[in-house]
Amino acid sequence: MSDGRRTIAERAARELVAGDVVNLGIGIPTLIPGFLGADTAVFLHTENGLLGVGPPPAEDEIDPDDIDAAKRPVTSVLGASYFDSAESFAMIRGGHIDVAVLGALQVSAAGDIANWAVPGKDVLGVGGAMDLVVGARRVIVTMTATSSDGSPKVVAECTYPLTARGAADAVITELSVFRLREGMLHLTELLGEASLDDVAAVTSAPYVVALETG
């Protein structure tokens, strides 16, 4: 994994507390379990119907009936449960998932999230993205600060199709942590060697600088 992705996953892991029920999206969020300490046992939920996702199985122990939402083989931990898709999304929509960590294409100054479609391309797969950002009690967006063409992803207004308005609670990039407070982005932490200027250079959204020490 690249240093940037490692920084993001490692920082996101510190947002979780023991006992949280957590849904992890594809991409960077899948790296988070590798950074959870032994004292931070969380319950991983996958929207295709399992609470208590365990580590990936060994090659010869793959069970074709046991997959996560990205269709990767998984195992289940002791105390796990399986349920149907309506129940799984009732958990999500009903506010029973403590934290959703997911990637995004853009997050706006007001915490709007765009993570399911790019204009001009196929808008034919939404999956559980909208349900998760609306329903989870805390929504943490993990993404690189810029897209592959260098354009900022933390923007004044999303230009991509919205997943939900005002849904993000925190945004973690390789440079910093933003938190949404009273509907506005607050820069609360610099990561690694990043400076305020580094963040400003790749952020087109307005934000309040409110660094927390320690």
Added chain:
Amino acid sequence: MVGGFGLVGAPLTLVDALVERSDATDLTIVSNNIGEPGRGLGLLLRQGRIRRGIGSFFTSNPEAVAAVNEGSLEAVLLPQGTFAEAIRAAGAGIGGFFTPVAAGTLLAEGKEERMIDGVLHVLERPVRADVALVYAARSDELGNLWYRKTARNFNPLMATAADVTIAEAGEIVPVGCLDPESIVTPHLYVDLLVRSGR
């Protein structure tokens, strides 16, 4: 209406029979995905027999995306939780429901929106079908169904939401061999039972 999340929990024996032995065409398929290229519902798509798809994630089959782009397949996209709940609602006799999911987005266009307790909601209609094809790991001879792990997914919902439900079971056991407490789909939802060929 066809169960499964991708191909996991998909009634592939029934889908293959539909592909090989039926001439039903101009079909509306209610399924989370339209199979994969050349597998499951992807075979039916290649035969040009699917007119409309209702689901949440068609991008897992690039051929479905191509069919939409060339105009031969109409896609109705719903958030996955809304899709599941719409099927559950149909099976439970509910005429629709308001959900905050998708409110204010592209997927709410043309739908009634209403502010409920200060939160914008979208009215979603139930989704039902003439026929449901579902997969269960085990059934008894009455059609009581037991599912295994994440192969459960949409199957128990779909079993309730069609005029005719056909269940494909990995194993069929005599009545009394399933623990009544572990039965997920009681037999009254199941009209026809087929032993899986896989």
